[in-house]
Amino acid sequence: MEEEDSPFLIGTLVSGDSFVDREWPRKHLRTNFRSGINTILISPRRWGKSSLIRQVSVDMSRDKDVRFAFVDLFHVRTEQEFLERTTEAVIKALGKTMDQRMADVKEFVRGVVPQISFGVDPLSEFSLKLNLPEGRRDMQDLLDLPERMARAKKVRLVLCIDEFQNIAMLPDPVGFQKVLRASWQHHKAVCHVIYGSKRHMMMDLFNKQSMPFYRFGDVMFLDKIRREDWVPFIQKRFASRKKNITADVCDFMAERMQDHSYHVQLLGHAAWLRTTGRICTKAIVERGLQDLLNQHDALYHRLVDDLTTPQLNYLRALLNGVERFTTMETIRRFSLGSSAHVKRITNALENKEVLDFVGKKTEWIDPLFKIWLEERFWGGRLRMI
Ligand SMILES: Nc1ncnc2c1ncn2[C@@H]1O[C@H](COP(=O)(O)OP(=O)(O)OP(=O)(O)O)[C@@H](O)[C@H]1O
């Protein structure tokens, strides 16, 4: 039999057929962007923020007077790099051809002599180096460049800034945020979309009165994709390769991965690899899951080595169904020290990206790690305490 490619996508941004609808947040975002409302989008890691914004940009590709520029702050460590990546993204978004971009750089980048380099494909690989003189005096012009260009070209520019929490890594984070906010709040043709996954850091940036970006825009918390949306999606993905899977088995797949976007796709892929016949059964999904646990074994052992005993005790208590961690009974039963210790433990588990505390709910950042702890690390000993 001929080997087919997998109908599941992992790790890349998804859109089109690979994208579960998310109809409501899409509509909400489209309305915000058309209305020029600055938007902050927050969710734990790998729930699908970047894919969602990309999908909305696809949704709006017919709006002739709206353009999207994408900036990723993941590797940005200096103010200069911030400006370079932003300027680059805006020039790319507003100029279709290489000649147009060169002309735009000439016309709109003032005060500094830019170095431009093109990659193998000049339309997708285009980078800019700005030799900024010391200090922030010359920055203003570059900070206003998105607005100047959008106005000149009579378009609304949606400036999408991913991994925004990395702004905290710049040498003078608050000072730079003040400069940014002062400039951005005058922008009329630019709509800013800011997203990131470190919920606490993002909330501090946007919800603390003392911070420059306090009340900068509409703060949206992205939910998980709902089970009733996952089930038909998984069925369709299998059907696209002429294989069957029942709704019950799809439900089981999403449930095992706690409806986590990345991990449902990951398990879908693992189950797909194991489906040699026409039908994917529950036993096959379970086998796919065991494959994933095998693959991650070494990684998870290392993760556990990095946790302290009280942190592991907390996770064990959580897996035992404990909801109130600061009661005397729980503290004693799971050796958590004291209620002050509990706070320290939860902070550490959040910083180490093991858990995220969303309202009253505790979310596992990696649902596969949860299963590994339950089934392999503690196994039969989990509930012995
Ligand atoms: N709407 C969706 N439908 C189906 N799968 C999705 C969807 N959104 C995300 N995914 C899956 O989750 C993975 C992670 O998505 P994405 O990179 O968009 O998340 P993110 O929240 O931006 O992650 P990070 O916090 O790491 O930046 C994708 O590679 C894809 O497998």
Ligand SMILES: [Mg+2]
């Ligand atoms: Mg992302």
